[in-house]
Amino acid sequence: MKQLNDSHPAMSCIGNFTADELSLNLEKSGFPSYRGKQLFHALYARKHDTPFSFESITTLPSDIRNSLLQKYGTDHFSIQLTDVHVSKDGTRKMLFSLLDDTAVETVLIPSEMVNEEGLPKRRTLCISTQVGCALGCAFCATATLKLKRNLATAEIVDQYMRAREICSTDITNIVFMGMGEPMLNYDNVMKAVDILTQPESELISPKHITLSTAGIVPGIIRLADESRSIKLALSLHGTTQGQREAIMPIANKYSLKELGDALEYYYRKTKKPITFEYILFDGFNDTQEDVMRLAKLTRRVPSKVNVIPFHTIEFTAPEGISASLKPAPESTFYAFIKALRSQDVTVMIRSSSGLDIDAACGQLAYSHAGGSAGAIA
Numbered sequence: 001m002k003q004l005n006d007s008h009p010a011m012s013c014i015g016n017f018t019a020d021e022l023s024l025n026l027e028k029s030g031f032p033s034y035r036g037k038q039l040f041h042a043l044y045a046r047k048h049d050t051p052f053s054f055e056s057i058t059t060l061p062s063d064i065r066n067s068l069l070q071k072y073g074t075d076h077f078s079i080q081l082t083d084v085h086v087s088k089d090g091t092r093k094m095l096f097s098l099l100d101d102t103a104v105e106t107v108l109i110p111s112e113m114v115n116e117e118g119l120p121k122r123r124t125l126c127i128s129t130q131v132g133c134a135l136g137c138a139f140c141a142t143a144t145l146k147l148k149r150n151l152a153t154a155e156i157v158d159q160y161m162r163a164r165e166i167c168s169t170d171i172t173n174i175v176f177m178g179m180g181e182p183m184l185n186y187d188n189v190m191k192a193v194d195i196l197t198q199p200e201s202e203l204i205s206p207k208h209i210t211l212s213t214a215g216i217v218p219g220i221i222r223l224a225d226e227s228r229s230i231k232l233a234l235s236l237h238g239t240t241q242g243q244r245e246a247i248m249p250i251a252n253k254y255s256l257k258e259l260g261d262a263l264e265y266y267y268r269k270t271k272k273p274i275t276f277e278y279i280l281f282d283g284f285n286d287t288q289e290d291v292m293r294l295a296k297l298t299r300r301v302p303s304k305v306n307v308i309p310f311h312t313i314e315f316t317a318p319e320g321i322s323a324s325l326k327p328a329p330e331s332t333f334y335a336f337i338k339a340l341r342s343q344d345v346t347v348m349i350r351s352s353s354g355l356d357i358d359a360a361c362g363q364l365a366y367s368h369a370g371g372s373a374g375a376i377a
């Protein structure tokens, strides 16, 4: 699982700690524990354009501020911005380098609808949970990087905190759909959710957070048993066991039947509808039979389907089935959606946000890792 051990530099960053843990840490250093809540509030409950420094926490006495400065340094973040690409539609793709010189991507996607201030109604942040990924999906650039390691809680929390500073905006929604499989870094991801959604952080409600899995059944069961308020999405991308096995090796471990059962269990426990993610590939999963099977599958639980255009991964010089995957033509794409809707399935069209900056997941990080990505300098 490539868990981090305690000596990894990311593990000593302040973003790893809940308010209670900060209180405990301060207590161990001889300070009153109630100062932990004040510290947590200063770290998180601030406007996106208010820079943070330990020196500026006026609610804490100077001896605590000095002690924090000594322990965490002037730059307390676990990640640094290395590169940012801005799309014509406002999508921002950020590359962050980590303390061990690995890198992850984070993408801010504005909605097309605007509010009364002229700002996009939703500003959704797509957050990474691992460096690379072990699951090897045939359509994914991150898969070519293989798994380097899990992200620490601080590295997940800091993607959110840095992105709102860099993009000068509050973030309204989070999707764990970036690099990595969040269910395989469950503890660190959920601790990050806890920190970001603690009422004292005043940042985001768990109802506005979605975790997307490629189909890790034990993770779905655990999420159901913990009755968390975040939402669940499943990357389906195929309507038969054979299709899924062909492009998602994890399907060999957890079958479509087991997945369906796990989703029913999840719904029974949480009463939360599920989102199915479905990338449409030309001639692979775009037939009328697929429409009928997809409709049947999704009827097992209250749900909706996000149909997603395929972002090509030509830059990874794909081989085998990866090389044969092509985006469905626009006419097929819309015909598929129409047919699905005619089966009373709720369908959302995931926009091609950031197409002009090659928003395929993993592209910037692929480049950073020395891949031959021609489009990225």
Ligand code: SF4
Pocket (backbone or CB within 6 Å): 133, 134, 135, 136, 137, 140, 141, 142, 143, 178, 179, 180, 181, 214
């Ligand atoms: S699609 Fe997601 S789960 Fe599959 S290889 Fe890419 S990052 Fe991993």
